[in-house]
Amino acid sequence: MTKRIFIGGIHTNIGKTFITCKLLEYYNKTTSRALGLKPVISGFDTTNPQESDSYQLITSQALPYNDSTLNLVSPWRLTEPLSPDIAARKENIILPSDEIIQYCLNPTVNNPDIEYIFIEGVGGIMVPLTNNFTWLDLMVASKPDGLILVSGSYLGSINHTLLTYHTLISSKIPVTAIILNESDVDSVDMTDTAQTLKNFCSCPILLCYRNDNYGTTIEELSNILMQCINN
Secondary structure, three states: OOEEEEEEEOOOOOOHHHHHHHHHHHHOOOOOOEEEEOOEEOOOOOOOHHHOHHHHHHHHOOOOOOHHHHHHHOOEEOOOOOOHHHHHHHOOOOOOHHHHHHHHHOOOOOOOOOOEEEEEOOOOOOOEEEOOEEHHHHHHHHOOOEEEEEEEOEOOHHHHHHHHHHHHHHOOOOEEEEEEEOOOOOEOOHHHHHHHHHOOOOOOEEEEOHHHOOHHHHHHHHHHHHHHHHO
8 A cells, every 4th residue: 555655844945855855766776666746836947947846856756857747746836936825826826725635645646556655845844835724734634644854953953843843743743753954054963953852752863964975864764664654
């Protein structure tokens, strides 16, 4: 049975796409098969799609980039690099919350061998999609099998991580693991940050250092996913 895993972040530009792509590359090199989706994307430049998260997700799955794969991975695309509700309002678009929920529950996949579907969020977990519907609302309605929370090591990330983690737990979203993705500015020692988070979070906390190509961490994460999801 296909498992749906959401990839959430404590805020935008924290590394959700990078981690999702690494997972896709890892799984699709093994006997497992995985599909990566980003249902809603803002800041999508139609003249330069190669710079988009959608393009990275498609190519990380060894899929050709074309209209068909783009519509599969990111059906709702907004041009303005803003919160989706604001971007949609500026573009006179209404994001259909019910359709997005159904898409996350039953994405159009014609490959029965898909074992994992990774659904990447947009921005942080409380980002509004409409004037009364957030990404958190979408996750609650979609009932995922797990969520990987991507955090950072910058000064202040502990507070942001704990706020996000406890919001997810109180909303009954199962947090499978937290990934500390090493920040490139104002970085605090990663092991110190992880130790503090372990005092407040019951899920595994993994460290992604920029100088080790993330291979060990992604393999470790895949093993945790396998154990948690198959229990």
